[in-house]
Structure formats: C-alpha cells, structure tokens
Amino acid sequence: MKARIFISAVFLFFAAGCFNFLTAGVRYVPVADISVSAGGVSRAGGSPSYGADSAVYFTPAIVFGSESSFLPIVSFRYSGFRHLRELAGGDVLFRESAEGGINLVYKTSLYGADARLRAAYRENFINEAKDEDWSEGLFDHRRFLLGAEAGGEILGYDFSFSADYLEVKFPNYESLVKDFEGAFDSEPLKELSREAGGNVLDYSELVLGLSASPEKTAARQLGYSYSLGIRDYSDQRKVESDGSFSSDKRRDVLNSLGADLRLPRGRFLFGVSGEASYLSSNQNLYEAPAAEFIEDYYSWIEGALGVSASYYTSEDPGSLLKMKWETRLRSYIIREARDEKGNYTGDNHIREESSITLSWRHRLFEGFYSLISLKGSFNSSNTEYEGNYVYNFETFNYSMGLNWRY
C-alpha cells in the first residue's frame, strides 16, 4: 500500500513536471555535495574510539522557467563513530550506521506564493552488536513521508505553512511477548501475548508547521515557528496500573514554539535561537522487578537555547569559521529522579544536554573545501541510577575531512 502511494506521488510529480516542460523553458541543473571525514570520540574517563563519516547528496534537478522546479534528491550517509549521545550512556558498543533514501520535491508558485509537494523514502541501518550484520540491526527502520508546504506574504509578514505525514517501521523489532508466541507452553505467557502489542516501536505521525518572518532585512532576520506533531503507535498498548495492557494505543502529542534571530554584521553572522516544547503522552510504565506503576511516565517539557557566531574567512560564502553553543533542559512531568540505588527521590527527573562546537570550513580551490570540527558535549541529570541508561557523562569529538560541491 505504501509503495503504491509513493509510486503515485512520483507519477504526480512527473506529470506536473511534464506539464511545465511543455509550457516553459526547461533547464537541467545537477547539484552534488560529497563529504568525507575521519576523527575520534572520547569519553571522560574512557578510551577513545576512531571512525569515519561520509555523506553524498545528489539531485539532477529540472528547472522549468522561473517558477517551478523538480528535485529528485538521492542521499547516502555512513557513520562509523560512536554516537555517544544516542547510545545507552556511551562506552557501550561500537556503532556503525548507514542510511539512504530518495526525496522528491516539486516546487512551484501559485498566485505569488511558493508551494511545494514532497515525498520521501528512507532506510536506516544501525549496526551495533557483534552478532548483528547490516540489515539485522535491532533498531533498523524505514520511513515513508508525504508532505505539502505553501508560503507567501500576508500583511507584510512572510508566512509558511506545512503539513507532513510520515510512517516509521522497525522491521527487526518486535516485543518478546509476541515473538515468543508458540515457543513455550506457559499459561502466563499466553495470557500476556493475548494483550500485548507486537511491533511496539512502529508509528505514524502528522506534523503541522507554521512559520512567520516579521522582519527580514539585510541587518536582521527574525522568525517564529510553531509545530504540532501527533504521533500514534499502531501496536503499542497502553499499560494499566496492574501491569496488564489495555486496548488503547499509545499517542504522543508534541507542541513546539521557536524563535530564531540572525544578525549579519559585515563578515560576521550572529545567531540566537530558542525553543520551548511540551510532549504529552498517554502511556504509563509498569516496572516489573519492583511491581511499580508510574502513570504518565513519558510526558515532559523542554527548553532549548542556541547561540552561534560565524565569521566568513574569505569572500567565498562557503568559507566559514563557526562557534556554536547549545543547551537543552528537559523536565519530566511525573517521572521522578532516582538515587544511585534506584529509589525514587520525589523530585522530577531532569536532564541537561549542552554542547560547544567549533567548526572551520575553508575553500581550497574550486568546489573543494576542507572541514575541521571540534565538539564537547556535557550531559547531566539528577538521576543517579544508571542501571538501564547513563545520564551523566561528557564526551569530546574531533574530525577532519573534505567536502566537494558541484
């Protein structure tokens, strides 16, 4: 079904493009961007890990006249670094990841407003354990996406509205309760498998976005954004207070409000961004070893702030020295912090993630740039129990590489 929708979208794009082809001048504009880099990651108190990254983006874009264009974007990325912010507390496993996909974008102008249609398909492979080969990763996933966007000026403000629908599937992940069905003759297991979901990570999501730029001059660019994301887990049942599963499915709703300010000053570019988010989830947690039920376990509020300063080291706008500081603070609504023995403390569980990045991109000669990046990450929490997940750690990343643009 999803393949049919995607193929239909491709046909729609080509049909739209062909119409333009008949009515306006057509130009073929290929654009490519390839990067490779290598470096290391080390964790405070741990041993370093070395790896490489690469990314390839290519679009054989077709431009129709001055208003419309069709961009099929093919992309591929490989990463051989330990992504310590993503792993269960770093120092765990060497992780390789690779992803590839195709994005189709049709852009045109309707009554003076920009409009876009998009469709995308992407596969992600995450290679972690020693006994997992490519395509066998527990958290491998794929994503389908359909979206539309329109923007224009209203009362002197630039507005943009977008709607995206996506579905994410984890083909190698199934709850063990379902996976064990038929393998053992156990009455409690049979009872559980009647109620529990199977593909508990799979979800679909509708994301609505609105952005507005009240000011956009050479001296200052200010923008606001709001997004609403409604995520439904198709096979994750809601947990009840006695550890059983209800027929209700999990739903998360994410509201985010953001602001972005850019200040060009000669060769300098300063930026400040902020975001406030609220996730509301109907899912609870039942901790079997403790027979403990925690209602509304996954809801949180979060604030983020970022400050950046860039300096164009030459007249080439691709040559850039940039420093960026970001911080993100999350507080769970109900979930409590835990002491080192795992006891709940009564305080809300809070975690903070901050990073400082220094990057330098420099033009070597036509189309080629050198890349250097240094990054320090700092993670902390008032939860000291780290039996499942490490919250308190620091890492340092460094890499060097090359970028080619066509």
Added chain:
Amino acid sequence: MRHPHTQWERISPPAELNSGDRIRTGPESEAVIVFPSGHSAFVKPETEVTIEEAAEEETALEMLQGRMRSELEDFGAEDSYEIKTPQAVIAVRGTVFEVRVAEELTRVEVYSGIVEAMERITGEKVHILPGEFSEILQDRRPSDPEKMEKEDEKPDKGKREDAPEEDADRRDVRREMYSEISREGVFSGGAGKVIKGEMESGGDFIDADGRRVRVEEYIVGPDSKEFDYLVLNKRGDRYDLGEINFVFNKELPGDLSLVMPDMFYSESSEKPEWILEEMTSVMSGETCSVVEKGEGGDMLEVISRNDAAGEESTGMWIHYFNLKEFYIEGEGEEKRDVWEIDYGDDVDSWGELQNRRENYEQYDIYSGFYDRKTSWEYPRGDDLYFTRKTYEFGDEVEFTVEGFTINNEGEPYGEDDFNFLSDGLMTHKGNINFERRYGGCDLNRDIELVFSPGALYYSGFSDDLLIDNTEGSGGLRMWNVWDLKEW
C-alpha cells in the same frame, strides 16, 4: 515585483516595468534595471526599490532598504537621476555610485562622477567625489565625505574575481536541496528519540560472549494468592524463558510493591503480613527446563547478640523453605534430580534451621543418594565473579550451572573492578548484569538467562546479604535470586 495596489508576483527576465512598480530581491537574488534613459541600476540582494519615474531624461527611484549600484550612460545637462531613501535624496551628477540603506542609515559611495546627497528633513547637502563616501542619518547633516577603504579591505563578503560565481539556478537548487536535508534531519531525530526511549527503558544487554540479549520482564497477576514473574531473553534466533511462580499465605493486594520488598528479608519488629509459602522457578530452553522448587516457606526472626555489649537485637526476619528441589526436565527424557533438601516442617527458630543446614554441609553435596560428584570452580580465575558448578550423573551426563556478574559489554567483573565486601553492589550501578547459564539440559545448547539487577534491589536484598562467609567460598556468592535464598 508589485504593481500599485496589487499583490507581489515573481518575475523573470526580461520583464517590463512601469512607473509605480516596486521591485524586491530575495536573500540570494539580484536584478538589473535598464531605464529608457540608458542608465542602469544594479539591485543587490534583499533590496526594495520603487520606480517613481522612468522617462528618457528623468529617472527617479525610491529605495527603502538594501544596496543598489547605479551606472549612468551619457549623462547630459537635461538629464535627471534621483534616488530617495528614508533619510536622504541623492541627485546624481556622476556616472557610477552605490547607495546602501540599512535601518536608519543611508550610505552613498561614489566611484566616478559627482553625487549630491541631501538629508530630507534638514535639507543639508554634501557633494561626494569619486572615491569618497558619506553617511546620512535622519534629521542630521550628512557626514563630510571621506575616502573609501580599498576594495579588498572592506569588511564585506562580496565575491572575489577568482571566487566561483554560481548562476541563480544552481544557487536556488542547492538551497532547496539543503533545506530538504535539514527537514530530513528533523524527522530522523524523531525516530532517534524513539530508539533512545526504548534503550532508556532497559531490556538491551550484552551477554558474556558479546552477543546482544534482549530482555523483557513482566508480572502477570496477582490472581488471588499468587503471581508470576516472567523474564524473556532472546539472542539472535534463540529464545529462553524464566518463569517464577510465587504463592503466598493470603490474598494479595493489587499493588504488589507492598509485598515484594519484604519477600525474603524484612527489617521490622513485626512479622511481614504476606509470607511466601511456595516458589517455583522454571528456566526453559527450547527442549528442556531447569526447575527449582521451594515449599513450606516461612520467615524466622533472627536474634543477634552483640558479644561486646552482651545485648540482644531483634527486628530482622529472614525467609526460608523447608523443602527444596532442583531438577531437570526434558522432552522425552526422565526427570533428573540435581539435589533435594528437606529440613523438616518443625523448624521453630533460626538457630534450629542453622543446625539442620550444617547437616547438609554445602547444599549441593548429597552423599550416597545419587551417584555423582560435584565441583565448584572459578573458570577464569578466582578473582573474577564467574563461578561454575558441575554435577555428574551416573550415566556420565554432566550438568553445569554458571553464574556471571558482567558489565554491559559482557565481560565478567572481578575483584580489580570492585570488591563486594568493601564496595558493595552499587559501585558499578550503571553497568551490572547477572547471567545464569545451564549446560547439559538442552543437549543442543545451553539455557541462558540475563536479568536486570533491579529484581534484587526491589526484593529486599542488601549488599550484606550477598556476602558468603562460608569457609571455602572465597567470600563470593552466586549472583542470582535463586541461589541467594540459601543463606
């Protein structure tokens, strides 16, 4: 472009403009306007200008923001070329000049010819010669013309002659591509958070051989006086199930957290309300199971005496089973007893229980009843928390039970990592897992189960109870729930 009283519309060259039309360029767009007079205006990015008049001998523009360079051709005596900004009026007597409008400032730079600039409120004027510039603020006299800096010293990100000049199409396409890549990053981040949340909830470990183990733990019940605790392990394509059934002396509450912390140990002056009477642990592989049963369960008050002070202290209850079995069941095979213990059902004190235990020496020696012998070893050295017990049956079938305390990468901990006696279990709280492996039950493979340390914490175990002071034990115990009931 926008005609008077209409909406903005996108235009592409060549486009005809008229008086009253307003032009606006985007962040990476430029335009060139050629007037009937032959003069040209080069409109830079993010610039807005209105054509007030465009005739053969008269050109008048109003510039609201941005940058624009004007080049005048054959400027005659009758010709007029004027640019208005929010602060100034610039009348041209030269050929090449540039005007910049930013917030409350107008800057005029002249490259050839002479330009007259007038501030609109005060009416003050200056004449700007080639190579000079003047800046005009509202309601203030224009600044005296000054020499301009050299082109390459300007703090400006204009292009060098040898820098690559992208055409507009390629620039637009590249911008669209990066915009899509950025959106992809946002959606990928969503999936990444789902993965992170799953990792945070636990259930993902590495066993002693470096293989991924998925663990899920559930409680089923309570149902009257009993509940079941399930541990599901999966490695690759193989499944192992741990199932423990608990039966109590009375109806259980809906909230089992009122019961579990005092199941095996309780510090209280009163005997716990719920007493575990029976427990059956079944560790299953694909073709056989290892069963440990306890019956006749009760709790005894332990009275300790402080010899130095000569005082007795109470308020500690410890659980025991008076009948225990450990056996193996396989498909199509006879049940094999590993060991069986019967203390009798008339134990009335902790002291009496200790006396009867001594008759069994170490619990796994059952002299004369089964034709087998046992051994206890530390396969990787006695400084690692990894033990193995071997039972040999009369038909030379060997049954082994291995216990591991491992880190998240499957490596056994040892005394160099931490010492249970001095450090306790909590020193490596984020990185401790327990694994039990039974060999010789399922002839095709071992039964292996990894489970979380949380089960120990919440069942009332303290670090003290993990220490075995039995002579010859090396100060270590088997690190799992089922062995720990044997103190």
